[in-house]
Structures are given as structure tokens and as C-alpha cells.
Amino acid sequence: MNTLDRQKDMLNIINDEILTYLRKYAGKEMYKPMEYSLKAGGKRFRPMIMLLMCEALSGKYEDAMPFAVAMECIHTYSLIHDDLPSMDNDDLRRGMPTCHIKFNEATAVLAGDGLLNIAFEIMLDKLKNNFEKRYLDAIYCIAIASGTNGMIKGQALDIDAEGKNISEDELFDIYENKTGKLILASIKCGAIIGGASIEQLKIIEDIAYKLGIAFQIQDDILDIEGNQQEIGKPLNSDLKNNKSTYVSIYGMEKSKNDYKELSSKVLENLRNLHLDNKDIYHYIKKLINRTN
């Protein structure tokens, strides 16, 4: 199977598994809003890099699957709560009505809560069936990344920064926490389950950190220059929300240059890992050239 087919194949597997796990773990009252929000999901970026990194280290992607699904549940919960009227107040996400618009606000709060909880149920169940240290390390890694020293910290900083002029350091702090930490945890989990050495883990963490920041800069660029239909939300939404972005602080030219530099570093470091399986390399390379 060539690389592109392999990526499509993996994406289909992930989409199927997400629904299989949801059917197994979700109570019937909350099934629909959680399914709706999970199905609205796009690239499955986090599960993809987790599974491909696991495979790149000669691990079995099936071993990492519960964690990949859990990661997507956590990512989705964070979007549901982030879209709430009291937070970013977004009516659209990926071209579809957000959870509180499609259902109602109370349901959106509970659907988010439910998805975070289910993420842990799925991961703990895997650990119950395979009582191995690497699985506990993977759960712990995700738990720390999604908490008040990770993603939630980033959201709190983000809300606090709204309408203010923030410094470059403050912006990096938001990026590193709000989106960076879950991206880092995704790759790291794949590496842990795949059996990475401590030296490999160090390089992988650096890759993941840079990728997280690059990913966010790219989002800021696409928010201004992207194709509205492809992105699925109105352009200039950051501007509308009075949010400082990489582009608003550094300007478009420097943003693009920094983005290119970070991306090259990511790819260079990935090459330096001398992986047998290059799927993750090709996937990230494609992602770096995305237009939505």
C-alpha cells in the first residue's frame, strides 16, 4: 500500500473505531450529542500522529488505539466547551452548527463532561485488560496534558487575554498549552506505547513541541488567508473576537517565515530519528502544506 492510501486507510479505521468505542462506552442519554460532535471532527490529526508514531517505532497501532480514541474525545470535549456562549460563543465549527446550537447549552456542557470522562474510561479499561506500565504512562501523559497545567491552563490564559494586547511570551504560553500540549501528548503516547527509548523520546518531544507551535501559527495564517469553505468557519474570526494572534503580533511575512523554519526543523528532526516506517514523516509533511 502506498503512503497516501495508507493514510486514508488509517483515517477510516480511526473514524470507525471512534464510533465503536462510543457505542460501547456512552450512556444512551448522552450518545447523540457526543456522536454528533465527534462525527463533525475533521482531520483526526491527534489520533493519526499517535498511531503513526507508534507504528514508526515498530509498535502495533492497535495497542495505541484506545488512547487515540480517548485523545479525540478530549479534543472534541474541549471544542464543545470552547464554543459555549460564555466562552468563544461560536455557532459554527467545521461548517456545522456547534453542539449547543444543534442541541442546547445544558446538553453541550454535559456532552463535554461526558467525553472527558469517557476518555478515561476507555484508557482505564485498556489498562485493566493489559496491566502494563507503558499504558499507565500513556494515560498519565494524557491526563497531565489535558489538565490545568495543560490544555485547560491554555484556555484560561486565552480567555484572560481576550481584548488585551499581549506579549510574545504570553502568546507562546497560550499556544504551548491550549493546543501544543495535547499534540505533544499524542505523539509522546504513540512513542511510549511503541516502545521508544529515552533518547528517542527526547527528540520526539522536541518535534512535538515545534509541531504544536507551527500548527497554531498555520491556523492563524489560514484564519486570514484560507479558503472559508474549506476551513468551515468564517474567516477573520480571531480578529472578530479581538484575539491577539501570531500574525497580529508579528505580521504576515514573519509569521510565514517562522512557520517555514519551524516546519523544516520538525521534518529534519523526524529524519534524524531514522525510522524504518516513514508514514509519520509523510503525513506530517502533507499536513504542513495544508490549506484548511
Add this chain to the structure above:
Amino acid sequence: MNTLDRQKDMLNIINDEILTYLRKYAGKEMYKPMEYSLKAGGKRFRPMIMLLMCEALSGKYEDAMPFAVAMECIHTYSLIHDDLPSMDNDDLRRGMPTCHIKFNEATAVLAGDGLLNIAFEIMLDKLKNNFEKRYLDAIYCIAIASGTNGMIKGQALDIDAEGKNISEDELFDIYENKTGKLILASIKCGAIIGGASIEQLKIIEDIAYKLGIAFQIQDDILDIEGNQQEIGKPLNSDLKNNKSTYVSIYGMEKSKNDYKELSSKVLENLRNLHLDNKDIYHYIKKLINRTN
């Protein structure tokens, strides 16, 4: 130390430990709202029954402490989200402004999310330091109880029932899930960590189930007949919110009789466990006679 002093002592230990754990695990951005809501906490009913049950089976209460603190974090997060304008829209809880009134709505959403996440961080850390099956069983038990087949299910049913006449079965379904499952998980975790046998666990689950229902009926009675200052929220709040309660369905007399019968059963079954340490028996007995 006599029983009453022992209870007060344990309550002080729990209150101290909650803050110690919070300081250790909470990111600084979310510390204050989480601390505020945790400090507003009253009886520490769930941690108490967990620790006392662990001790009653000759376990060390310290081993159960991370789970007791985690349980209180989960209980507190559920109250914060339950009080939100889109949910029960309560301004007061235990006589103090609710989290979204004291801070703001976005902060309350994130404080709830943060507390659920921290609960898992605390429990997983314990498992990392003591990689034993009983601790995993305890985490799993709590995860299931707080999820969409447990507490969140109960909240979804509760919201759905608002303004409707519901059947007795539907009311029991709400009670069992919304409050019952966390109470059951609290006692069960204490028993698991304390080393209960399978036979003991069965009796304890029955006790916990009845206690959860009794606790909720008692709440309904106190909502009408209680002392407003002691309860810390306006009386008749269920009536105001158009909620069916045990009292509205069965009337006050039957409610009181059923409550007495359930309570006696709980105490009888506790006696049948022939525990060496009777603190849990005395604690629950006192609780059954509470007026707030």
C-alpha cells in the same frame, strides 16, 4: 479517641488534604475558583464514608486518601456545572455565591473541567507510585460512576424531567444515577482499598445503594421542612424549579416512612458486616438524623 472526636478529626484531615492535593496538582490560573468551590464544601460525606469504610476493613485510610480527595473534586465539579445558568441556574450553594456568580461563567465551566481532570491526575499518580491492581480497580470504579452511565446520566435525565410529571421508576433512575452512583462508588472504593472480600463487597454495594436513595429522599424532605440557614439555600428550590421529587410524588408521610425503613435497613446491614471498627456505623447513623 471517642467516635465523635474521631469523626471531627477525620473531617479536619480531609479538609487539609483536599487543599494539599489542590496546591500540588492545580495550575495557578485555575487555582482560585477551584479552591473557592472546594472550600465551600460541607459535610465531606463521600470522602468520609470512603475512608471510614477502608478503616472498618482494617485498611489504612491514608491509602484511600487520594481517591477520597478525587471523589470530592468530582462531586464539586458536578455542583459547579449543575449550578450554571444553562443548567439549574443557582446563585447560591451552601449559603455562598456559586462559582459562576463569584467569578464568571467561563471560569466556572473551566473550573469544573479542571476538577474532573485533577481527580484523575491524583488517582493516576497514586497508581504510578503503587502499581497495584486494587488502585486501578478503585479508579475504574470512580470513572464509571461519574460518567454517562452514572452521574452524568443522572444529570441528563434530571434536566430532561424538568417541568414534566415523571413516573416513580423515572425518579428512581435519576436518584440512582445523579447522586446514588457516586455514593456507591465512595463506599465501594473504600472497601476495595481496605481489602474487602467478594461477599463483603456484595453487602456493601447493597448498603450503598440504599444509602444513596435514602440520602436523596432526605434531601427532598429537608428542601421543604429543613432550616433554611442550616441548608444554605432557599427552601422549596425543587418546587421553584418545577422538579418532581420523592415528596411531590409520594407525599410527605410516605416519604418519611420510606426514608425510615431504608435507613434502618442500611444500619442493619452494616451491623451484619460484623466490622471491628464501628466508626462508619456511627457516622452513617448520625448522618441519617441530620437536619441540614
